[in-house]
Amino acid sequence: MVRCSNGLLGLLNACVLVLAIVTLGGGAWLSHRASTTDCERFLERPIIALGVLLLALSLAGLAGSLCRASCLLWLYLLALFLLIVLLFAFTIFAFVVTNRGAGWVVSGRGYKEYRLGDYSTWLQRRVENSENWAKIRSCLQDGKVCEKLGARKETLSSSSTPTSPRSRLNSASAMRDRGTGSSVTAHGSGCCKPPTGCNFIYQSEIVWMKPNGFNGTEDPDCNTWSNDQTALCYDCTSCKAGVLANLKNSWKKIATVNIIFLVFLIVVYSVGCCAFRNNRQDNSYPAWK
Known part of the structure; x- marks a missing residue:
């Protein structure tokens, strides 16, 4: 069970790592486009910031699960929990402010x-x-x-x-x-x-x-x-x-994607909690045992 939870957490974070690299690549591509407008440049920093955040989280999760570093895994779970709370709050807010209005x-x-x-x-x-x-x-x-x-x-x-x-x-x-x-x-x-x-x-x-x-x-x-x-x-x-009207439609689509992403993050968080608990149990026994 210990190996399973750590291995699964490592696999999930490997997927997040790939997503982070793709996100950073998209931000870099957008910033170097010759025809980029001011509106597109506005998206540069959020996309790159999201890529950096996902990269940091995935690397911390990989290191915590594969190297069995309980302290690093604890920080990873804390950051992941805060991210889940923020995404949940934004999703609720998006649905509330876009509830009214129609052509x-x-x-x-x-x-x-x-x-x-x-x-x-x-x-x-x-x-x-x-x-x-x-x-x-x-x-x-x-x-x-x-x-x-x-x-x-x-x-x-x-x-x-x-x-x-x-x-x-x-x-x-x-x-x-x-x-x-x-x-x-x-x-x-x-x-x-x-x-x-x-x-x-x-x-x-x-x-x-x-x-x-x-x-x-x-x-x-x-x-x-x-x-x-x-x-x-x-x-x-x-x-x-x-x-x-366009913003309302866009926010509803983003909120829907957020729900899917939240489900994924909750699964990762649950697996991470299992890995953290198992790491602590392993570290609580002396090596000679």
């Missing part, structure tokens, strides 16, 4: 629009912070979200030869429903076009004209909209809501 389908158009007030107060405060939003806005522009959305819709429109703006929008929503460009759906709806209630005149996917005599509406996003391709609706509340 509503525009009648007859087939696409969704988003309202900032539908999301949790904590998320609203994050995007309403001017410093945070400046960074997010820069990421949206660097990622050419609206340009890509417009290009995809124009490609679909030319292939299906729609006869009206409405049919072009319906064709675009059909493209979205088939999964093409789904990653920019919320951004595109909130940031790349004015809200439907503004009743602006369609010119192209990212060009909309204000009707003659337009004196503003109750919706401030109608006044914020600009045909300047560097502005569009990037400062609209609908854009911030679209960002939160």
